[in-house]
Amino acid sequence: MLPTSWRGSRRYAFASVLLATALAVWAGQLGFSTSVSAVLIDQYASRFGQDARERLLGWRAFVKGHGTEAQVARETAMLAIVNRYFNRARFVSDIEHWGVDDYWATPAELIASDGGDCEDYAIAKYFALKELGIPRARLRITYVRSLLLKQAHMVLAYYPTPQADPLILDNLDDQIRPGSQRLDLVAVYSFNDEDALIAGGRPAFRQVRRWRDLTDRLEREART
């Protein structure tokens, strides 16, 4: 028989392993429709109105429905469907919608509140495509300048190969078009959570404060 303290520390070690596994699972599925629990749906229903419940369940059904049939060969078609699906949400400025200058909403928040601005669409699409099985190396959230609007804007770019001309998923445009045809946009800077690999094992996007806030909220949602 082992001394109590030793047994205690073993129990503690076991709990730590469980917790680490759970965190790893969450981290892999953060922002996925499957990580939205019934409790979270209830919370958002009371916060954003009863319609939110319907919308969230619809989002889950949408991803599930396309997930089974979605295969790499059909990626381009899937981009169009996902782009259109999320573009249905109303465009509302952050200050109007969340009461702050700049707010990066989670996919669930976008769906439940049925509103967001450019980066919220890009983020929701990024997570949905990841959930549908598209390798994240092909997906980059990109800071751009809109020459028409004369303001900063954000879109999701899809690169079939690293050197390729990307396809642009834009909330202002339901059509998916290559970057070379989007003369109204100037690409400035892009990132995804794969940048972690470039930074030598430590997540580089940790340095992007808004992304960090977003990740915190995604983790909270996943725990609910």
Place this chain on the structure above:
Amino acid sequence: MFGSLRQQLLAGISVAFLLLLTGIETIHVVAARRIMQERLESHAQDAATSLGLSLGALLAHADLALAETVINPVFDRGYYQRIELISIEGRVLLAKKLPAIELGVPEWFATLLPLEAPTAGSLVMAGWKQVGSVHVTSHPRFAYRQLWRTTWGTLAWMAALYCASLVAAFAFLKSVLLPLESIERVAIAIGNRDFTAAAETPRTRELRHVAATINSLSAKVKQAIEIEGARAESLRQEAYHDSVTGLLNRRGFSTQFEARMRDAGDVYRGALVILQFHDFAAFNRDAGYEQGDALLESVAAVIAARSEAVGGLSAHWSGAAFVIALPNASGEGAGIFADELARAVDAALAEAGHVASVGYNLGVGTFKGASPPLGQLLAAADGAVARAASRGNGLVDQGAADSAAATLGSSAWRARLEKALSSGNFELYSQPVLGLPRRDLVQHEILARLIDESGRSVAAADFFPMVVRHGMAARLDKLILDRVIGQLARTPQMGETAVNVSATSIASGDFLKWLKSRLLAAPAAAHRLVFELSESGSALDRDSVLRFSAMLRQAGARFALDNFGLHRESLQLMRALLPAYVKLSRAHNAALRADEASRFFVASLVRLGAPLEIRVIAQGVEDEEVLPILSSAGVAGFQGYLGGPLSVWRS
């Protein structure tokens, strides 16, 4: 290892502070290292991001030369170990690398607090096209230097803080524990049997109680000693003085005579005067006892005054007889004294109106050399009184009672002593001192005897008065003590050993210095030695005795008083000088057997000695009868013929 309480507390506090400040320093440095590490990472990421933004257009046109000019100013600032530009295909387009340079801090420091060189990367885009990536690795050199400076800076502060807190702790402890030192002083004084000091009252509660208790206990002991001292004094008065005249009685005079005339060792001639009223019974009958007592009192006052004026010893011997002993008085001097005394007594009688009704005779007994026993001298004086009475003219008469020593002239004695001192013709004898009531051996007393020209040994009582008279006491003491110390050092199995030293010797600084160095050279002997001084000699110069006993204490030896209990100030002497023990004069033995008053006195003396740690030992015990008396009075030991006679001391 540590001395006082203060030193121990200070050591504890300094260790605790050291641990605390070391802990703080460690936490601080570890935190500084983490901050430095994060700063290095964000620094690399910032550089990568900004290079990624500015290099896009240049790579699109494959303008590597311009790309390098963009990278160079960033790289040349020296904060980066490596900057690489990699094409989207994974080809290294450009690599800038710093040669190996020193970190600027010692290696152990870098090992102890390692800083990683973090790499951050950023994608380079030309419009929508991903054309490559830029990777930046920071150089930890500056961070190390910063960390080094921070570490030493805080260390300096901690050291300063440490010193300051130690100084503060030292000052604080000193003020708090100051009263403890005063208590310690009192405790040491009590240990030295001095109950007069009192500790200051400290502010700290615990110490206040300790000080108060010590003071109150010390005061109680002191009071008990006072009471016992007063009782012993009154018992002594009762036992040795006449109740009517207040002069010494017969018993008192006998003991005092032994002490003053025979044991003191400085008497080489003298006289005894007897004043005897004749037919005093008739006076009592005619005038009444009250008148008789009043007459005796007024005569006693005259005798006491006369006797004291010349350093004599007076007593009320019996109903109508007074005696006066005159140490070192010549026959002629004694005659003059007797004549003057007669005139003074006549004057006193005349004043009282009794000149016609009462008559007296005066007789003088004289001696040369050491004093004969009292009986012999009394007989000589008594004969003179009888002759004066038979002549009936009231004139003074003299009789001689010269001792054997007197047959040798003073100068002949001088020559004999000189010879004995230079040739060392003395022999050492030892006598055991036994404990009471078990009769176990507690001490040896060493006595010296002179070997005269014909090889006979002469007792100290016979030659020592001459030694004193010719000022040779210190020389003799040195000779004897040197021999005793040497022989004692060679005789390790011997226990406590007593040896006599004369009062005149210890008054000399030279002698003290000599004895001290001799004792310090033989510590094993010193610890067993007790130096005995005569009570009468000590009474003459208390300061010398105190100096002597202090010197002995330093050297590990002790001192004691012998021939004790005869002097007027016996009890004060004992309390002031604090000897290891007192040896009761042999003169008490007869009185102890005879009456209760002197038993009470001895018992009281023992009780007085107990709190002062002074033992009482009897001398000259020659028969069994006196032992139970000594035992029941609490006497610690005895010596004399009964305990074992003198034997030659050989190592």
